[in-house]
Amino acid sequence: MTFTGLSVLLAVVGAANLYLLVLLFRYLRTASAEQLESGRRLQVISDDSDALCQGMIRMGEQLQRLEVQLSRLGERQERRELSDPLEREYGLAEKMLASGEPLERIMSECGMVRSEVELLMRMHEKKSQAGFVRTAQH
Numbered sequence: 830m831t832f833t834g835l836s837v838l839l840a841v842v843g844a845a846n847l848y849l850l851v852l853l854f855r856y857l858r859t860a861s862a863e864q865l866e867s868g869r870r871l872q873v874i875s876d877d878s879d880a881l882c883q884g885m886i887r888m889g890e891q892l893q894r895l896e897v898q899l900s901r902l903g904e905r906q907e908r909r910e911l912s913d914p915l916e917r918e919y920g921l922a923e924k925m926l927a928s929g930e931p932l933e934r935i936m937s938e939c940g941m942v943r944s945e946v947e948l949l950m951r952m953h954e955k956k957s958q959a960g961f962v963r964t965a966q967h
Contacts, residue, residue, distance in 0.1 A: 922946065926953045 922939045926949060935946050 919949070922949050923953065926950060 918939045918941065922935050922941060922945075925935045925938070932943070932946050932950070935941065935949075936943060939946075941949075
């Protein structure tokens with residue numbers, strides 16, 4: 830091989846190396862851009878996940894406060910029913926009506942007159958019908 834042949838061969842090898850180097854830089858630039866985009870997406874997902882977790886924590890805390898409040902209201906209602914004899918009688922009559930007890934038994938156990946029990950029966954029927962209509966609509 831002569832000197833010019835060797836020069837041409839080196840020029841071809843150099844051009845091939847240059848071409849491969851350009852391809853490598855393009856690949857690296859594309860890979861780097863994809864990696865940045867993946868990192869950005871991962872950060873968005875992480876931020877969304879953090880926000881959801883914080884929301885769930887706040888919702889759990891609110892639910893806990895509501896449960897405590899509901900418990901207090903139930904206790905207050907129970908104390909009120911126990912302290913008010915009239916309320917106790919009507920509450921018992923309401924329960925007996927719901928379980929289908931006869932009118933005379935409700936009158937005797939609750940110390941009520943017939944018209945009171947009949948009125949409660951009508952109110953109970955209205956509540957039952959309203960509950961049935963509400964349930965049927967859903």
